Structure formats: structure tokens, C-alpha cells
Amino acid sequence: MMTSGEKKMPPKMAVEIAGIKLKNPVMPASGTFGYGEEYAPYLDLNQLGAVVTKGMSLNPKAGNNTPRICETVSGMLNAIGLQNVGVDAFIKDKITYLEQFDTPVIVNFFGNTQDEYGEVAARLDDVPGVAALEMNISCPNVKHGGIIFGTDPKAAFAAVSLVRKRTTKPLIVKLTPNVTDIQITARAAEDAGADALSLINTLTGMAVDVKTRKPRLANTIGGLSGPAIRPIAVRLVYQVVQAVQVPVIGIGGISRAMDALEFLIVGAKAVQVGTANFVDPNAMATIIADLEEFCRGEGIADINDLIGTLEL
């Protein structure tokens, strides 16, 4: 029997990923939370487990033509084209803003060649406000006919190995779901030295305006996100957790605590919230509060006790 004093103890919500301590397992997904600043009027960034910033490349990137977004059934397609200010401007202008918060900053980055990946990682290596790097491998390898790094286990292994050599920061590799067997790329990333994996990035999709017969995105093809992709994401996270030893961060269609719990139960140590931020800028705060409430209600003293408890 618990004493009444013990009963009042709030559940422990902290988790640890790749050596970074998070107050709770909830953080934004890259590209849906800007550089953090954009959402500060609506949400106390101190509440979050971490902040994950917009994907960064070596040189500034302009992005695609418009239309860049369109809504689909319970989701949206985007082809932003990774518009960003470039890593040097990010270090100079954006990171200091985030340092005022008591929240680890995870910097998402990408490259179009293996060397570009390595160079961005190296430039971020001695930046004090950066807690970890998240490497987006859903990008075309321009030196190899534009094949997406993350769909080619050899290219993924080589790029992650190179980045591993050029950074001392914890390295999270973000996987693409657009593969036949995600366990293969997951293992390639782990073998190359990833400290953690995050998934899923968007699923490639397309929508057509039947009146004009034109694609609804200027880029023709885009990435699908939002509630529509959640069951696929849960399945992929489940499969990756079986295949690797390193911790996994679950992403895809999370808008409520119940959605986040699915990922934690199949074995994700933390989750990222993307499209839901657009719908409700306060979504993550609500998810964090409701996760705690769930633990309290279920008598779970530490959220870590819930992770990977799927009953088969």
C-alpha cells in the first residue's frame, strides 16, 4: 500500500536520449516549429523536452516555388524545399535566442553531398548552445543521380560514418519511411555510429486539382504529414525498435497524448510533434500535461516504466 504522501508524488516524466536529459519526452518536429522563436508567444519553450530547429544546410537555401502546401484527408502535403538561412547565419542569429531557455536544442541539418553533411556537422560541433544534432537523410544525393541518402543503405552508412567523425555532439539520425525495409537503413545508421534514431519523416505523396488537372503542389510531389500517417509511423517505429539497440524517437501524426502514448508503448523513448503545432500552437503543452495525467491515472510512477511495454 502506498502512503498518502507517496500518492501525491507527481510521476517522473524525464527521459534520457543519447546522453541528453529531457524534462519530458515531447519535442517539436523539425520544420514545423521554425527556429523556436515563432511559437514563443504561444507556448513556454521551457516546458518542452527539447526544441528541434528547422533543417539547416551549409549554404542558405531558397526552397521551392508555390504552392508549397495543400491539405489532404487528415493530413497535409508539403514541398517547402528545405528553405533555410544556412548554418552560419543560424549560428550567428538564431541559436543565441534559444540559449535563454532551460531546454536542450537539437539542430536538424541536411546536405546534398556526403561532404556537405560532414561540413555542416563540423561547423555546429563547437557551438555551445547545441545539445545534439539530428541528421535528416531524406535528401537527394546530387553526386549520385539524386537518389535519397536514406533509401540507399550504403550511402546512408557512408554519410553517417563521415558525420560521426566530424562531430562530438550526440548524433540522431532521422529516417525516411519511403523504403521497403526500414530495419535495414536503421541498422546501417546504427552501425555507422548514430546515438539515436528518429522517425518518420514525411511519406511521399501527391494530389491533383481535378478542374485544372494540375498537381496541387508546384513541386508535383510532396511529403505527407499529420494524423493520416500515424498508423504507418507507429508500425515503422515498432519495427525499428526491434532492430536496433539505440534509443528511438517516434514521429508522425501526433496531436494528442493518446497518440504519443502509442509510440512510447511500442518502444519510442521520446516523441516529436509536427503538423499538430500548426493546428494548435499549444498542442505540445497539452500533450505534456495529459501524458502526466495519464501516468497519474494509471499509477505509473515513472514514464520510463511505460516505454516498450507493448503486450503481444
Added chain:
Amino acid sequence: MKNLKTIVLSNQEISPGYFRMKILAPGYSQLSKPGQFVMFRVQCSLPPLLRRPFGIFRVGFMPGDCEGMPAKEFIELIYKVVGSGTEIMQGLHHGDPVELLGPLGEGFDLGNPAEEKILVGGGIGLVPLYPLAERLVENSRVRLLMGGRTRDDIIVVTEFERLGVGTYVSTEDGSLGEEGLITRVLERKLDKYPKSTVYACGPMPMVEAVQKICYERGIPLQVSLEALMACGVGACLGCVVKGVGHTEVEPRYLCTCTSGPVFNAEELDWSNAKVEKMETGGCK
């Protein structure tokens, strides 16, 4: 700027397909500037998933619930039913829970009080011009040129008249006012009042035509643009427009939600460069 969970006060059809919705909105009279918008959401509804952007038509007060209670602040939106989101909106009633994120974006610059002001509205583009007119009439002579396809598209013009704005209407089918495009009326007015400042909001072809006319005559122009938006706060980069000096090699994009929706015409690229497919396909 905040996210307000609130309720609908009223929602009425004012012309076929056009609705006017009053929403309880404490704080908006202090916060909002002419030309700003809100991201509107029907609470707990899915679909639609994303919020929809709407210009603020009017901010006002109504008497409190009973004697001695403070007056209630509200905003009004005017919307045209065009798709799934606005179809759901037209079914809302007094008391239905909705959310407003806002007020958002950069509004209109009120300009020099001495100058004459010409407002050009096309259809639903009239909306942000109303709060602008409310402010401009304090110091300036204001004219409204309102265009639409048919008489059904000519909405709330009498409310501008009540502010003391001189109004001129044209419809493409001649069912109300002059027959033809509103830009013809604009050219005539500019012949007569060449020292005016112009403010425009409406369908892109109209805005482009207004830009051409003003550019050729060296007349200052502010335009309010529409774009597809997911976040409304500068985070998704979905809503960009091309800024002046934009090229395929050195692109320059501005967010409609944070740098706009109102822009000085000189800030934007009007060269109408053909939209070309970028090669970075599939990279998210």
C-alpha cells in the same frame, strides 16, 4: 498575439454564398490593426485539419449580458464559401466553440493624411479595406472602387458609405453599377486625382492589373495578398511570395503571414516569372 478559445455570436448569409460571422474576441480592439488577419479553427473539428486565414472585417463592442456588466468585444469576419472549411463554417451558430489565433501579420500603413486615398476591392478582398477605411476617414478623403463578377459579389458597400467613403461599383456582367472591370474605373479616378495613394485587395489578376496602373503612373500602392497558409506565424514557410529582385538563381521569398499580408508594391516581384519545377524533388 494569442490563441483564443471563444464562441460564435452570430453567423448570417449576407449575399448568396457570402457570410458574416461575429465572434466574441476580448482584447482585439487594443491588439488589432487594419489589414491583420486571424487563423480560424472550429474547435475540436477534424476535418478540416488546418486553420483557415481570414481578414478582420470589423472590431466592435456590444452591451454586456445585463445591466452593469462590461461591454463585450467582438470581431467580424466576412467569408465566401469556397471549400470544405468554409462549408463547415456556414453551419455554425450562436454559442458554437471556435478558436482564433491572432491578430496576425503586418497591416496597412495609413500614409500621409493630406493625400487622397483610393481603395480597390475585388469581391471578398473588400474585407481588410473596411477597418482601413475606418481609420483613413479620420484624416483623408477616401474613395472605394468595388468590383465583382455579378451583383452578388458586391457586399457591404453601404457600410463604407456610412463612414463617409465615396463608393463606385462595377460588375463584369453589368448587373450592378458600371459594366466592366474595376481597373477601368481606377484609371479614370487617377486621371482626376493623380496625387492619391492606392490600397488594393482582391483576386490576383485584379491586384496585378492595379499594380501595373499604379507603377506606370508612379502612384504609391499597398496590396493585401492571399496565400495558402498552414501555420500563420512564420514557421512552416508554406505561404511565401516572391520579393523584389527574385530570380531562379538568387531567389528571395517573403512570408505572406509575417511580412504581409499587406505589402508595399515595391517590396514584391511583379515580373510574373513562369513557375518552374525545381529539381530538388522529394526532399523534405
